[in-house]
Amino acid sequence: MAQEDQSASLRSRKFNKRKEVIMADSKNGGANNQEYTIPVIEIDAYAPAKMADRVGQVGVAKSHLSTLTLFALSILAGVFIALGMQLSMLVTHTATSNYGLNQLVGGVAFTLALVLIVIAGAELFTGNCLIAMSFMARKITGRDLARNLIIAFIGNFIGALTLVLWIYHSNQWTLNNHLLGAKIVLTANDKVNLPFGAAFSRGVLCNALVCLGIWLCYSGRSNIDKILSLLWPISCLIACGFEHCVVNMWLIPMGLVLKGNSEVLAAAEKVCGGKPDLSNLTFFKGFLIDNLVPVVLGNLFGGIILVAGVYWFVYLRPSKRQ
Amino acid sequence: MAENKIPKPVQVADIEAYSPPQIALRIDRVATAKAKLSFAQTFILGILAGVYIGIGAQFATLVISDSTLHFGLNSLIAGIVFSLGLMLVVIGGAELFTGNCLVIMGYISKRITTRELLNNWSISFIGNFVGSLTLVCWMYKTHQFEFFHNMVGAKALLIANTKVNLTFKAALARGVLCNAMVCLAIWLCVSGRSAADKVLSIVFPIGGFVASGFEHCVANMYFIPMGVVLRKNPAVVAAAEKMAGKTLDLSQLTWKGFFINNLVPVTLGNIVGGVILVGIMFWFVYLRPHISLSLNVKQDFFHDK
Numbered sequence: 006m007a008q009e010d011q012s013a014s015l016r017s018r019k020f021n022k023r024k025e026v027i028m029a030d031s032k033n034g035g036a037n038n039q040e041y042t043i044p045v046i047e048i049d050a051y052a053p054a055k056m057a058d059r060v061g062q063v064g065v066a067k068s069h070l071s072t073l074t075l076f077a078l079s080i081l082a083g084v085f086i087a088l089g090m091q092l093s094m095l096v097t098h099t100a101t102s103n104y105g106l107n108q109l110v111g112g113v114a115f116t117l118a119l120v121l122i123v124i125a126g127a128e129l130f131t132g133n134c135l136i137a138m139s140f141m142a143r144k145i146t147g148r149d150l151a152r153n154l155i156i157a158f159i160g161n162f163i164g165a166l167t168l169v170l171w172i173y174h175s176n177q178w179t180l181n182n183h184l185l186g187a188k189i190v191l192t193a194n195d196k197v198n199l200p201f202g203a204a205f206s207r208g209v210l211c212n213a214l215v216c217l218g219i220w221l222c223y224s225g226r227s228n229i230d231k232i233l234s235l236l237w238p239i240s241c242l243i244a245c246g247f248e249h250c251v252v253n254m255w256l257i258p259m260g261l262v263l264k265g266n267s268e269v270l271a272a273a274e275k276v277c278g279g280k281p282d283l284s285n286l287t288f289f290k291g292f293l294i295d296n297l298v299p300v301v302l303g304n305l306f307g308g309i310i311l312v313a314g315v316y317w318f319v320y321l322r323p324s325k326r327q
Numbered sequence: 328m329a330e331n332k333i334p335k336p337v338q339v340a341d342i343e344a345y346s347p348p349q350i351a352l353r354i355d356r357v358a359t360a361k362a363k364l365s366f367a368q369t370f371i372l373g374i375l376a377g378v379y380i381g382i383g384a385q386f387a388t389l390v391i392s393d394s395t396l397h398f399g400l401n402s403l404i405a406g407i408v409f410s411l412g413l414m415l416v417v418i419g420g421a422e423l424f425t426g427n428c429l430v431i432m433g434y435i436s437k438r439i440t441t442r443e444l445l446n447n448w449s450i451s452f453i454g455n456f457v458g459s460l461t462l463v464c465w466m467y468k469t470h471q472f473e474f475f476h477n478m479v480g481a482k483a484l485l486i487a488n489t490k491v492n493l494t495f496k497a498a499l500a501r502g503v504l505c506n507a508m509v510c511l512a513i514w515l516c517v518s519g520r521s522a523a524d525k526v527l528s529i530v531f532p533i534g535g536f537v538a539s540g541f542e543h544c545v546a547n548m549y550f551i552p553m554g555v556v557l558r559k560n561p562a563v564v565a566a567a568e569k570m571a572g573k574t575l576d577l578s579q580l581t582w583k584g585f586f587i588n589n590l591v592p593v594t595l596g597n598i599v600g601g602v603i604l605v606g607i608m609f610w611f612v613y614l615r616p617h618i619s620l621s622l623n624v625k626q627d628f629f630h631d632k
Contacts, residue, residue, distance in 0.1 A: 048342055077608060077612050081612075084604075085511075095399055095402060099399055124515050126350075171500050171504055174499075174500040177501070227520060227521060227523075233527075
């Protein structure tokens, strides 16, 4: 009888926790039931402390991925980001509407990339900065973290360059009298002419937003939760012109390829109202040194220190647990 | 009796979206189910898919026929409304050739035979074609192309004429990118549980590929025959010339131009994009043998402490 009381009190506690309790004793009837199960359906969004825990566990799982799997998934992430960015370029390239609205539409279109990465599953260099939480919680070694980030970086680069090739061959840049190509060249040119400080700080803000978008996704359960949580941070970072290193791996090489096309240059001249100065739009000096280095450093700082570090400090640091 | 009344361990019902390894397993099983469909079932579901995609295509044509908005925004709106087609296919249920490229995952896992795979692809392709042509016939009879001073027809004619004048390489590359995005949309849908999940997952990739001007062979089975039919209508051609602001060279807009300049390269591109870029890539990541680890990721991801 004591056990019956115990189970009754257990049940009432479950009710108090506002969890749905269903007695599954249909077979034997109420009085004679031999055993029953209590299915509990939990549909609340995860609370931040639980999210931190989940991020930590995912970090461990990601660091155990085999090299080939990780590499294939990173290539996919590069492709997804490039698909999002080409869409964003396409929808914004004729800026006859209000400037801010145009940027916003470009940002919303770019969300495609992160939706694909988060739900379809891929390894993005910038998003993987969150794995640093597992490192700080001493669940993985520094070597695991570095391995994941480096393979993801190389894979993202290859994926983005693959899409440069496909999109170049699709002749999509000739759309609308080559104005699309002109937009790509001019945007790439803006990016390679940023001073170091500007590129770095834009990189910091960009990856803080990317990691926050992914952080929000860890709170959601369904796809709709995740898509809506991504929409705001990700459209913000593109609309506000922050610098994402994987986006630049597609955008700037695409600008480099199109720079040699005279019709695109003519369209670009028409847009600028004069001959644009494309002298810094080169692979090594312009792309790698003036853009990619500060942006990658900024992305690492924004993701690892500002998001992963801060949330680790708040939720996962050891002193709090003991 | 009372001492037997001990509660079993609590069962937790899982309502999370499916994780990627689970999506791969589910698609693997769906492939088997699709291969088991009879000829008549596949064919009729194929016709439905052709009609559904055609409905999305005609909706997009109508919405962008008045192009006072700027080019990019106009394309984006076309893409968003075109998603209707794939929503009907995925939620309503139909056999779409491009989406069925994912059946390759079941084939590589040796769950279905080559014969079953080719049967499914060829029957759904023919079904899609029949469905699209049926819809062209119906839409022509509705005289919807006369709306807005024949501008709806003019837009349809211009879209079709652009499509048949692509070079082989451009059509192929656009086909690859298109079906990669269509198969990704289906991949996202398989991860969702509710219809709302699926609708929202479809809007981004499908809106994206249409706005980007990529080429989908089933959509073209509606767009181009519609153009070929409307070409015979002098009022529509006049409106199209007014819209384009120049005299149009419609010499390629024939059945021959449709098959050779567009359908062949686009279909090949669609197969490459769907089968290789998505199907085989994800099979390699999640289903290849001796990789129990990535299948366990789900448990690591969502393990309750």
